[in-house]
Amino acid sequence: MKNLVRNLNKYKYPYIFLAPAIIVLLIFSIVPIFLSVGISFTDMNIKGLANFNNIDFIGISNYIELFQDKDFTQAILNTVFYVVVGVPFVVLLSLTAALLINYGTSKIFSFFRVVYYAPAVTNIVAVAVVWGFLYNTNYGLLNTILNGVGIDGLRWLQDPLLAKVSLVILAVWRAIGLNMLIFLAALKGIPKSYYEAAKIDGAKKFQCLRYITLPQLRFSTFFVTITTLIGWIQFFEEPMIMTEGGPLGQTNSMALFIYQNGFKQSQFGYAAAGSFILFLIIIIVTLIQFRMNKENVWE
């Protein structure tokens, strides 16, 4: 006990500095997580919201029902599709964009930096309107181009599989900007002397990239992968605004499923159970990532 007090006293400044962040996190994240886990074992709906006496404890039946719910399993599968297809593309394309922009310093390069970053700061509603026009089967730009080359127009948002791909394209386009900036910052941080030394040894451009740049970017790649993964497991805005989960629920994601059940149909217990499962998936995926990257990032 004495030790503890002495320790606390000794380290009080870091604790004081950490306190605001920890308190905010507690109030707005940690406590709500525990609350929602609690709610997921009840049948809370709008009646329960108005009067807590109407809430009954129903054990794990929400979870049992979830796994029997075809819509939920479909939402999981769709989310897996989004993550597996989308995340590698985001990481690769934003890395490529960063490398290309880093090659030069003239005006045109900084102009393109803005071009690539613009989608990230554009409001999703505006983006959805514009892309909705692009994808339109009757007067969309994409189909007009295809018809121009003599190919039949595609049903971008109507075909169950293609709709998923269309949403991934849109989401990748939106995600590149921010991650590109992270890579760019990391690229700027690589000491010039490495490249100079390599040049003296006669290394080609590609070898520099392979043996200096990419290894130096390991940590930022890890960071981008983790944040992108977490973001994409919670894929929500695109299907919500573009398709509302249709056609045939083929673009519904887990987050959208939770939203529809919780806020549209007021099944709070059921939605909380869904969100707890989503939470577990994210934790597991993140832990696996850390485990995999342990040896080569944290050395």
Added chain:
Amino acid sequence: MSKKFLVGVLSLLLTVSLFSGCGKKDEKTPDENGSNNEGVAGEKVTLNIWGMGEEAKLLSKIEPDFEKANPDIDMVVQAIPWDQAHDKLLMAVASQKGPDVIQLGTTWIPEFAEAEVLKDLTPYIDEYPNLDPKNYFESSVGTTNFDGKYIGVPWYVDTRALFYRTDLLEEVGYPEGPSTWDELKDASTKLAARGDGQYGISFDLKDQVFSIPYGWQNGSEIIKDGKPLFNEPEYVDAVKYLDSFFKEELSPVQDDMDAIQAFKNGSRPMFVSGPWMINIIKDQAADIDGKWAVRTVPAKENNLSSVGGSNLVVFEYTKQEEAALKFINYMTEVETQVKWFDVAKCLPARTEAWNDEALSSDPFFSAFGEQMKNSKIAPFIPEWEAIAMEVRKSLEEISIGGADIQTELDKLNKTVEKMLEK
């Protein structure tokens, strides 16, 4: 450049039209000013009202008159976009703090009534005669009763009627528009034969109640005594009839053509929709003026259409009961109802208001008045919103996924049965 500002600018661009009074498809950011102050400023009480969509913004036109008649009340309106309204209402329920009067879409009423957050107005009918259910369309009175309580007063109504291009329908022999199912089918077949990309009618599969009126028209009761009838022949045949339009390409499946454009260029010369479309067509398709009309929906055994609209309800936790009732009483005066039609083009819920020249002489709106006499509310149960969603999914499976109709509807019926047992 805040997000809010962007959304604001955008929604300005997106707003369908300046005066789409009873439109339901607009997005606006609500201003987040306090919505639950006790507000006693001197002699005045503050009455907080939550309105939805475009029409709420037009309430300011009623405000001066109301405040002149009630100098002790200061009315404060918050306009909430339809797509955020449900979330906001949930928050009000959870915190037990909110506005005094709420405009509530009829389909949401059961849900909030069941949560017991709407005041029973039965005791006040004597004092405020405008609240008397006798004043309103029979079908909309159905949306005011829940568990024997009188929980809301009809404010405006809407129903679905058939919009059609008179010139194109004349060419196929129906200058007055089709009046029966068979005629609708025949007209559509002839119209679709005009060529590639030409259809007879466009059906809105995304519409929550889309198939229900067809079920009624075919004699189905949809839900009776707590048992769903989706797999009974009456409803099944109605779905078969609708599906034949998709199968025979008389109606586009998964259409993403702008409805007004499609109506204007004649590729989809008929559609079924609500009164809010009247002004949108007038604004956006002026060049087909005089070439279109509205009529009651085609009949099979009957020509029932579905009733929607909004009621005014008093929030259970209000402290301004008297002011709230005065406001509702004022809004449901015949005179105010007519004025409201003039301002927002919302159809009066009060039957007397329909005798007014402005309504009875308007060919478009009077068709809706006609349709109101043959209309019904969707099953008035708290589960209905969720059920409607399942129905919509099943219809998608049939029309897009090509599922077998009977099998799919059997499945739907089982799902709904389970939902109703809970």
